[in-house]
Amino acid sequence: MKAASEAQLRLLDLQELDTALDRLEHRKRTLPELAEIQHAEERLGKFSDAFVAAQTEISDIDREQKKAEQDVDQVRARADRDQKRLDSGQVSSARDLENLQSEIVSLQRRQSDLEEIVLEVMERREEAETRLRDVESDRETSEKTLTELSARRDAAYSEIDGEAELTRTARAGVATDIPDDLMKLYDKLRDQHRGVAATALLRGQCQGCHLQLNTVELNAIRAAAADEVIRCEECRRILVRTKESGL
Known part of the structure; x- marks a missing residue:
């Protein structure tokens, strides 16, 4: 040639x-921000999953608490009815009276046990709410970090693209001589x-x-x-x- x-x-x-x-x-493909963004996205995904899990846990606890409170109300209502029967003097039989008093005592114990369950459920809900707030805070931090990294990446892309455009223009001028x-x-x-x-x-x-x-x-x-x-x-x-x- x-x-x-x-x-x-x-x-x-x-x-x-x-x-x-x-x-x-090559610089555009290997920007350090790209690896950091990937890591931030993975962390954000984990926090998002944990956030949903925490919300689900609270929802489950709320149902459990509602059921426990309903059980307490039912036992309390039953005990109140028995106490009213006892106080009204409607029960005259000594045997029936003894049975009624025994049932009231049993219902009171049952009510106390159920109220302990309600308290335990409420404590677990407070703990779950704390975890939810922590996860939400971590998620917000990750979202902020991801936004900042994306802005840095886009700025770097813009700078690289600008240099590349100038280089391509110069290349086109040189190519005409060949x-x-x-x-x-x-x-x-x-x-x-x-x-x-x-x-x-x-x-x-x-x-x-x-x-x-x-x-x-x-x-x-x-x-x-x-x-x-x-x-x-x-x-x-x-x-x-x-x-x-x-x-």
């Missing part, structure tokens, strides 16, 4: 710009060699694979015409001759 030496030198400018674009893209066939070869080699298609020959060394060319290879390059497109025999990248090539 033939191309003016000036066009070949422009390949180095193009390569530098493409490498800058690759670095910007013949189509050379550009096609360059693009093909970029795909094959991790983005590096053109490199300088610096003091007899290929800056792509960093191998020193031997005397035979260097003599062949010296003998080549200025418009001959040289390829490194080792890595097959385009090898651009410069004043520092050592030829």
Whole structure:
């Protein structure tokens, strides 16, 4: 392939710009905020699940408390009725009177036991409410952290995109100085060699694979015409001759 030496030198400018674009893209993919956002989202998900669990627990306790209070009311009402019968003198039989008094005592014990259950349930509800407040506070903190991290990420994206846009504009200007066939070869080699298609020959060394060319290879390059497109025999990248090539 033939191309003016000036066009070949422009390949180095193009390569530098493409490498800058690759670095910007890599920076965008590996922003530290991305890992922090993922961690914050995972924490927020856990707190959200814990918040729902705490709400569900309180709802279950409320039903349990309501049932226990209803049981207390039923026992208390039964004891009140028996006490009224006892106080009214309606029961005249000694046996019935003894049974009624025994039942009242039994109901009072039952009421006391049920009231203890109600108190225990109320204590558990207070504990569940404390856990709910703690989880809600943690969730709000995580939401705030996630918002801040997202803002930092978006600001970094904006900065990177701005640099990339300027670099792409500069690249477009450089590309106009390079013949189509050379550009096609360059693009093909970029795909094959991790983005590096053109490199300088610096003091007899290929800056792509960093191998020193031997005397035979260097003599062949010296003998080549200025418009001959040289390829490194080792890595097959385009090898651009410069004043520092050592030829």
